[in-house]
Amino acid sequence: MAKRKSIGIAICGLGNVGGETARLLRSRKAELSARLGAPVHLRWVVSRHASTAARKLGLPASVKRAKTPKAALNDPAVDVVVELFGGLDAARRLVLDAFAAGKHVVTANKHLVSERFEELDRAARKARRGLAFEAAVAGGIPIIGAIRDGLAANRVERIVGIFNGTTNYILSKMAHEGCEMNSALAEAQALGMAERDPTMDINGMDAAHKIAILGSMLSGHWVPPRKIAREGIERVEAEDVRFAVERLGHTVRLLGTVAPAKKGTAVEAHVQPTLVPLKHPLAAVHGGYNAVLIQASSAEDLMFYGKGAGPGPTASAILADVLHVSQANQRQPAFNLRGQAKIRPEAQAPYYLKLRVADVPGALSGITGKLGKEGISIAQIFQNERGGRSVPVMILTHKTSREKLDRAIRGVLKLKTVSRRHSRLRLLPDDNA
Amino acid sequence: MAKRKSIGIAICGLGNVGGETARLLRSRKAELSARLGAPVHLRWVVSRHASTAARKLGLPASVKRAKTPKAALNDPAVDVVVELFGGLDAARRLVLDAFAAGKHVVTANKHLVSERFEELDRAARKARRGLAFEAAVAGGIPIIGAIRDGLAANRVERIVGIFNGTTNYILSKMAHEGCEMNSALAEAQALGMAERDPTMDINGMDAAHKIAILGSMLSGHWVPPRKIAREGIERVEAEDVRFAVERLGHTVRLLGTVAPAKKGTAVEAHVQPTLVPLKHPLAAVHGGYNAVLIQASSAEDLMFYGKGAGPGPTASAILADVLHVSQANQRQPAFNLRGQAKIRPEAQAPYYLKLRVADVPGALSGITGKLGKEGISIAQIFQNERGGRSVPVMILTHKTSREKLDRAIRGVLKLKTVSRRHSRLRLLPDDNA
Numbered sequence A, B: 001m002a003k004r005k006s007i008g009i010a011i012c013g014l015g016n017v018g019g020e021t022a023r024l025l026r027s028r029k030a031e032l033s034a035r036l037g038a039p040v041h042l043r044w045v046v047s048r049h050a051s052t053a054a055r056k057l058g059l060p061a062s063v064k065r066a067k068t069p070k071a072a073l074n075d076p077a078v079d080v081v082v083e084l085f086g087g088l089d090a091a092r093r094l095v096l097d098a099f100a101a102g103k104h105v106v107t108a109n110k111h112l113v114s115e116r117f118e119e120l121d122r123a124a125r126k127a128r129r130g131l132a133f134e135a136a137v138a139g140g141i142p143i144i145g146a147i148r149d150g151l152a153a154n155r156v157e158r159i160v161g162i163f164n165g166t167t168n169y170i171l172s173k174m175a176h177e178g179c180e181m182n183s184a185l186a187e188a189q190a191l192g193m194a195e196r197d198p199t200m201d202i203n204g205m206d207a208a209h210k211i212a213i214l215g216s217m218l219s220g221h222w223v224p225p226r227k228i229a230r231e232g233i234e235r236v237e238a239e240d241v242r243f244a245v246e247r248l249g250h251t252v253r254l255l256g257t258v259a260p261a262k263k264g265t266a267v268e269a270h271v272q273p274t275l276v277p278l279k280h281p282l283a284a285v286h287g288g289y290n291a292v293l294i295q296a297s298s299a300e301d302l303m304f305y306g307k308g309a310g311p312g313p314t315a316s317a318i319l320a321d322v323l324h325v326s327q328a329n330q331r332q333p334a335f336n337l338r339g340q341a342k343i344r345p346e347a348q349a350p351y352y353l354k355l356r357v358a359d360v361p362g363a364l365s366g367i368t369g370k371l372g373k374e375g376i377s378i379a380q381i382f383q384n385e386r387g388g389r390s391v392p393v394m395i396l397t398h399k400t401s402r403e404k405l406d407r408a409i410r411g412v413l414k415l416k417t418v419s420r421r422h423s424r425l426r427l428l429p430d431d432n433a
Helices: A016-027 A029-036 A050-056 A070-074 A089-100 A110-127 A143-150 A165-177 A181-190 A205-219 A238-248 A311-327 A363-373 A402-413 B016-027 B029-036 B050-057 B070-074 B089-100 B110-127 B143-150 B165-177 B181-190 B205-219 B238-248 B311-327 B363-373 B402-413
Strands: A007-012 A040-046 A064-066 A080-083 A104-107 A156-162 A250-260 A266-277 A289-296 A300-307 A342-344 A351-358 A378-382 A390-397 A423-427 B007-012 B040-046 B064-066 B080-083 B104-107 B156-162 B250-260 B266-277 B289-296 B300-307 B342-344 B351-358 B378-382 B390-397 B423-427
Touching: A007 A016, A007 A070, A007 A311, A016 A029, A016 A040, A016 A050, A016 A311, A029 A040, A029 A311, A040 A050, A040 A070, A050 A064, A064 A070, A080 A089, A080 A311, A089 A104, A089 A110, A104 A110, A104 A311, A110 A205, A143 A205, A143 A289, A143 A300, A143 B143, A143 B311, A156 A205, A165 A181, A165 A238, A165 A250, A165 A289, A205 A250, A205 A266, A238 A250, A238 A351, A238 A390, A238 A423, A300 A311, A311 B143, A351 A363, A351 A402, A363 A378, A363 A390, A363 A402, B007 B016, B007 B070, B007 B311, B016 B029, B016 B040, B016 B050, B016 B311, B029 B040, B029 B311, B040 B050, B040 B070, B050 B064, B064 B070, B080 B089, B080 B311, B089 B104, B089 B110, B104 B110, B104 B311, B110 B205, B143 B205, B143 B289, B143 B300, B156 B205, B165 B181, B165 B238, B165 B250, B165 B289, B205 B250, B205 B266, B238 B250, B238 B351, B238 B390, B238 B423, B300 B311, B351 B363, B351 B402, B363 B378, B363 B390, B363 B402
Parallel strands: A007 A040, A007 A080, A040 A064, A080 A104, A266 A342, A266 A423, B007 B040, B007 B080, B040 B064, B080 B104, B266 B342, B266 B423
Antiparallel strands: A156 A250, A156 A289, A250 A266, A289 A300, A300 B300, A351 A390, A351 A423, A378 A390, B156 B250, B156 B289, B250 B266, B289 B300, B351 B390, B351 B423, B378 B390
């Protein structure tokens, strides 16, 4: 085999993650070069404030700086472009231009990859270059690599996971301290665990992006994130979490699920707050951690757990990708998406439903009647507190479809004895465990 | 890049794992060939009963059969030899002969790799061929690949894990059902979860083999398994497990630990039954599962969880290795062991100590005196039951060295008021969490 030439890297975007990637690339240069069998060089940093940022990072003069990626893309010494611009438009432009210039691309941008997977994959194939995004799913956990390499002999049948650290921090805090969502969120923001605008975390969209990427990989068909049935943690109340822990031996986790059909283009994909038994490994995932449970045809059940965000874990994943694209067989890009997947919601699950009900005779039978009308059978009803104008009633159903449950809830909420404020949580089905 | 020729495989050893590897290799042939960019062929099966076994597996006539590996090693169409003979001598011979014949080697043999790592690594280097053993550590969990590829930008600072499914099954059963070790073991044997001779599982030697392999990989120096400080689960009693769960909020796990020093050849390595807080992710690992917690310099804390044994998980790991050695840069074998590591026991840990003590005045002060003499300070003492000739006394110490504790225990057991039967369990130190 011919001796390999050196591998040149351009880092585009020098925020916390880009800075840490540059630092780590330089501090682990010897080990990374030994692994590749070729010296690895940071050639360019690209950022609006590249000069200032490079000075702060103590980068040597041999690392060129630019405000736009053009010169880096034209530099034949650059083999891999690391896209850390973030957002959609500028990042997409950069990735497409990089492929057009014959570079491999590594990105941490889950929004971009999930929304534009087909287009980016096509560009990578056309350019015969690698596209890698380990950092886009579950941060520092090497989950994409595990599916691609470690589980290469398996069909991955189902992935269930905690893909968003912010909401997991909030749900953990609600369980441990009994506080409401908003106060847990405020504390997460004060600690830098949540963004100033946490909408995409709280409403489950961030988790849906990651589920979309995994679903596209597993099925070979693009899973558009907007088509994923999705519910966030907006309506989870402290009372629900307390009841789950104390009375049901469960805790609440925001779970993303993806399961491709054995044949064809159908993919089950959804994001839902879910009651998980306290003994289940996903219940032991606390704070800002992510965890990914994989059902594989031969390796059986696996779980991967780790930090879902942060400069160190993200830079670790980015550099694993830099090695991967530099080594990979260039005739064989990793993905080969063929059109769009048919997204399906979950067929059936048991549910927890909390209603506030006037404490009058017959109130309960009105509710059970509406559920029965949709063919929903009840596993348990809890009605403990008494007194006051309305009392909370907790109902556990047997397996039912979300559609039937929603129809039944609409019926229930029309009852005069039931207040509009309610919670609904999925219970983890046995076959997901 | 030149089009690659096909990759030929010889499977040596056709027990449950070899049979499943042959079956999986054939059923996933298209996917594995696509990943490699070259067709993968099973060329040989080698076993004393190769013909019968091959017939039972429905292998086509194109797969050659032999009672000894000689012809397979001489066949230029064979690129990768899968060693599944088991044991030490015949397996070692096969691996060395395979390298001498210019083949890559994949093995699931933790005993062989841990005892002969230096010799095998030297032979691989000399032959410029790959040596891979994903299945030897934590079965179907792709942990070796994760350390090698996914965490390539990290220094792995510490690994703590559950590496033996048999003892984890026994400890889980003791915690859930309150039974003693021997009855849990008998049930594990009846279910095929434990071998007929479970000595190497129960006494921690199997876990020590895996720790030795990981320690050698992380430090670059051979860690001989026999030098690893090791205690099995022989002395863990139902009473200890019950007390741990009910009074301490902990459970018992047999943990293997390895932590290479930042520089030099020192490696901390030990296997010990350990009290783990119930909220800790390792406490959520039940039954025959394995789990590996990794502290990495950039990715931070990670955990990998899955089936530690069984034909499916093992075959999955073996085929991941077949892909790896077929793809790897052949000038760069993965290991480069340079002499022997200096194995160190754990510096300090807190301990749980259970003694049976005559219920007479002054008995406790005799015990605390012996502990104090060794400079061991006591965090808590529990003495609940009263009456009878002797009562159990549970003592939790602050951090101390194992050496001091052993000396103190020898002193305590000389006291007339203390019976010889006792238990001792390490508590997971905070910095391991």
